[in-house]
Amino acid sequence: MVPVLQLIARDVPALVFPDGADVLQVLWCPLIHSEYDQHSPVPVLRWRSVADLADRPLLDETPRPDEFDDEYVPQPCVVHPTETVExxxxxxxxxxxxxxxxxxxxxxxxxxxxxxxxxxTRQSKVGGYPGWTQPPNWPRCSCGSRMEHLLTISASESCGRWLPVEERTRPGCGWETSDDPERQQDSHEMTMGDCGGVYVFVCRSCPTWPTAHRYDC
Ligand SMILES: [Zn+2]
Ligand SMILES: [Zn+2]
Structure with a gap:
């Protein structure tokens, strides 16, 4: 598995966490899996707490998987959560x-x-609507409810007016405000097929918050 996303509750106040959790981690095996008919990595969610993470030593380096598909291995980078209405x-x-x-x-x-x-927005996001490229394909939970869109991990990163102010340094984004070299490569750089997206859904009506995913490009 490789780490894909880590969100901390204080940075994303609109995201609802389960009781006792304030960290959301998304991981996946960076190979295309054909189970679930999605032909993408299968995202795995971990709801944890900052206190729990603080108790454990950090690795000096992120372990690289032996086998991987380059387009699904994110480069280390940070997110700049920015609230929008879409x-x-x-x-x-x-x-x-x-x-x-x-x-x-x-x-x-x-x-x-x-x-x-x-x-x-077609960028990576939490909440809002899935950044579908193809017609919608909402998953239904085993309880019968249509699942909610929890988050999108998208290959479409650096473009448009949705780009956070902190990231308006990437060459070619069309909205550059600075050419600070320190920040130019601040992107996950995953192509995810042909500019694809992985959409994660959750059912909060079920006590265990089951999840499902969809992929398109
Ligand atoms: Zn795998
Ligand atoms: Zn359910």
Whole structure:
């Protein structure tokens, strides 16, 4: 397994943690798994606590797996959680979709900003809507409920107005504000297939918070 994401509750106040937990870790085996019909790594979630982590020694180096698919091994980097309001990319009632679509076309004509830059985020995120590239495929829990979108890990990292201020240093992002060399490579650099995304879902109606995932590109 390789570490993919670690979030601490104080940095992401809108994320609901289970009782007693304040750290969320996402790991995966960096190979394409065909079980679950998703042809992607299978994300594994660990809900832990800062106190629990503080008790354990840290490794000097992240162990590299023996076997791996490069496009699913993240480079060490940090996240800069930034709160936004988004419209879904796909999951919208038809009438609203039409109205937002018209507004988006006007904006694209008048200032060249696309739907993906102005209305919906395809970047890695917690909450909001899945950053689907293909039509939605929401998982259903064994209890019968449609699962909630918990987080998206996306290959689309450095673009657009969604880019956190701290990350507006990456060359080629189109929104550069600084060329501080220390921060230019601050990205996970996973291509995840053809600019794909792994979407993690959770059912909070079930006491164990079961999860499921989807992948598309
Ligand atoms: Zn594996
Ligand atoms: Zn359930």
């Amino acid at each position: 419209y879904p990319g796909w999951d919208m009632p038809a009438e609203l979709s039409e109205r937002v679509g018209e507004r988006s076309e006007e904006m694209e004509k008048s200032c060249g900003i696309s739907y993906y830059d102005a209305f919906t």
